[in-house]
Amino acid sequence: MRVSTxxxxxxxxxxxxxxxxxxxxxxxKPNIYSETTDAHLEIKKALATAKLEHKxxxxxxxxxxxxxxxxxxxxxxxxxxxTLLKTYFILVDVNIGKFDKNVDIAKKYEVPLExxxxxxxxxxxxxxxxxxxxxxxxxxxxxxxxxSVTEFLQHSKG
Numbered sequence: 001m002r003v004s005t006x007x008x009x010x011x012x013x014x015x016x017x018x019x020x021x022x023x024x025x026x027x028x029k030p031n032i033y034s035e036t037t038d039a040h041l042e043i044k045k046a047l048a049t050a051k052l053e054h055k056x057x058x059x060x061x062x063x064x065x066x067x068x069x070x071x072x073x074x075x076x077x078x079x080x081x082x083t084l085l086k087t088y089f090i091l092v093d094v095n096i097g098k099f100d101k102n103v104d105i106a107k108k109y110e111v112p113l114e115x116x117x118x119x120x121x122x123x124x125x126x127x128x129x130x131x132x133x134x135x136x137x138x139x140x141x142x143x144x145x146x147x148s149v150t151e152f153l154q155h156s157k158g
Contacts, residue, residue: 031064032073033095039102043127046090050125056158057125058089061111062118063096068141069118075141075149084150088157089122110134122156131156 046057062069073093076085085091094102099113106113109121110132116139121132138144 029064029070032069033062033064033093035064035095037095039092039094039105042092043094043105046092047123047125047127050090050123053090055087055125056089056130056156057123057127058085058091058156059094059105059109059111059121059123060091060118061094061096061102061106061113061120063098065098066117068116068139071141071144072118072138072149075146078146081146081149081153084153084157088153115139120152124158130158 043057043059049055050057060069060072062072075081076091094105096102096106096113096117103113106119109123109129111119111121112134113119115134115136118138118141119133119136120138122130124130138148
């Protein structure tokens with residue numbers, strides 16, 4: 001079988017055209033919840049910092065696969081929430097994996113993961129539980145407004 005130069009060029013041109021019309025790949029979203037950090041140690045450090053800075057500790061339970069967790073994280077970074085967080089809280093993102101990591105921490109702070117994530121708990125600087133979500137209040141965060149997070153932070157700041 002004889003292949004002409006024109007045939008090769010035509011195939012190459014069509015291949016290039018197909019490649020040019022494909023959607024560009026999007027870069028992966030950065031992880032909110034660390035896959036490697038020891039959450040117990042992070043909480044211990046947060047409590048020490050909270051004591052020094054007279055703040056509360058906000059534990060945010062979730063997973064990187066969770067769209068509602070990503071929505072909550074985005075709301076944390078919008079004003080006035082970013083300022084409220086910085087002023088009154090030390091935030092610790094607790095990775096729950098696929099509901100198989102740090103389950104002991106959720107249990108300790110009375111966060112029933114079976115009700116959904118994201119879920120939060122608020123501790124005083126001594127590690128005493130002040131509040132925990134027990135009914136999946138934030139599990140539909142994508143359908144909630146940023147003001148619901150603002151209201152929660154205002155109420156929880158002490």
